[in-house]
Amino acid sequence: MRIAAIGDLHVRTFVPTTLVKQAVDIEQAADVLIIAGDITNGGRILEVEIAAEFLDRIDLPKLCVLGNHDRRTTRRRHYVALLREAGVRVLDGDTVILPGFPEVGFAGVGGSGGGFWPEEAEPTPSNRAIQAMAVRARREAARLDKALNAMETPVKVAILHFAPTTTTLVGEPVVKYPLLGNSALGRVVDKHQVDLVFHGHSHIGSAEGVTPGGVPVRNVAASIHQGFSFHSLPLPVARHHERLAG
Numbered sequence: 268m269r270i271a272a273i274g275d276l277h278v279r280t281f282v283p284t285t286l287v288k289q290a291v292d293i294e295q296a297a298d299v300l301i302i303a304g305d306i307t308n309g310g311r312i313l314e315v316e317i318a319a320e321f322l323d324r325i326d327l328p329k330l331c332v333l334g335n336h337d338r339r340t341t342r343r344r345h346y347v348a349l350l351r352e353a354g355v356r357v358l359d360g361d362t363v364i365l366p367g368f369p370e371v372g373f374a375g376v377g378g379s380g381g382g383f384w385p386e387e388a389e390p391t392p393s394n395r396a397i398q399a400m401a402v403r404a405r406r407e408a409a410r411l412d413k414a415l416n417a418m419e420t421p422v423k424v425a426i427l428h429f430a431p432t433t434t435t436l437v438g439e440p441v442v443k444y445p446l447l448g449n450s451a452l453g454r455v456v457d458k459h460q461v462d463l464v465f466h467g468h469s470h471i472g473s474a475e476g477v478t479p480g481g482v483p484v485r486n487v488a489a490s491i492h493q494g495f496s497f498h499s500l501p502l503p504v505a506r507h508h509e510r511l512a513g
């Protein structure tokens with residue numbers, strides 16, 4: 268399975284020409300398009316209409332999760348419906364299997380910040396905002412856990428907006444890490460031995476990483492790849508062995 272992926276388009280008034288050009292004939296290079304959230308910048312209906320018009324022209328199955336910027340919408344149902352009409356399936360704690368690929372299951376949830384204690388970082392100094400984030404982090408991780416519990420395919424892919432590990436955040440200021448993801452997500456993908464995780468949200472992080480349990484993670488934020496990035500499943504054998512050894 269060939270996967271095209273992108274996150275953090277942050278569409279305001281137009282889709283950048285570079286993205287439009289990259290999207291031409293993308294159907295020849297991929298079997299599915301994954302969008303890891305922050306499709307729009309302000310969650311406004313006008314913005315999602317522009318994004319949806321762009322995405323509608325891409326003739327691939329399209330799966331996305333909502334990012335924190337998408338969540339700014341005050342009209343969530345309409346926002347999601349516009350994406351759906353453009354052929355984009357919004358995963359929010361649910362799973363999907365694509366026609367022609369019965370062995371690969373996708374589970375998606377936006378996730379949250381919250382920090383990477385204890386696996387990968389020191390505890391974040393606690394205040395009310397951090398506590399609220401921790402509550403959200405646990406809730407989102409539980410929803411991902413539930414989705415993966417229901418998944419019976421041999422190959423499992425998780426789509427997130429927030430990061431499940433710090434290893435794809437390299438380049439970001441370390442003080443920002445607690446806002447960029449959390450270890451609860453990492454624990455869930457490790458528990459379910461997920462084969463590949465996609466996330467965005469970290470605009471100046473790094474492209475490739477791995478959870479403490481050895482699950483390969485890809486940060487597909489558009490700014491890191493100058494647009495779309497391309498991936499394939501199964502992963503190269505060496506990497507798979509690395510995972511089993513880990």
Ligand SMILES: [Fe+2]
Pocket residue numbers: 275277305334336468469470
């Ligand atoms: Fe973003």
Ligand SMILES: [Fe+2]
Pocket residue numbers: 305334335336428467468469
């Ligand atoms: Fe974001």
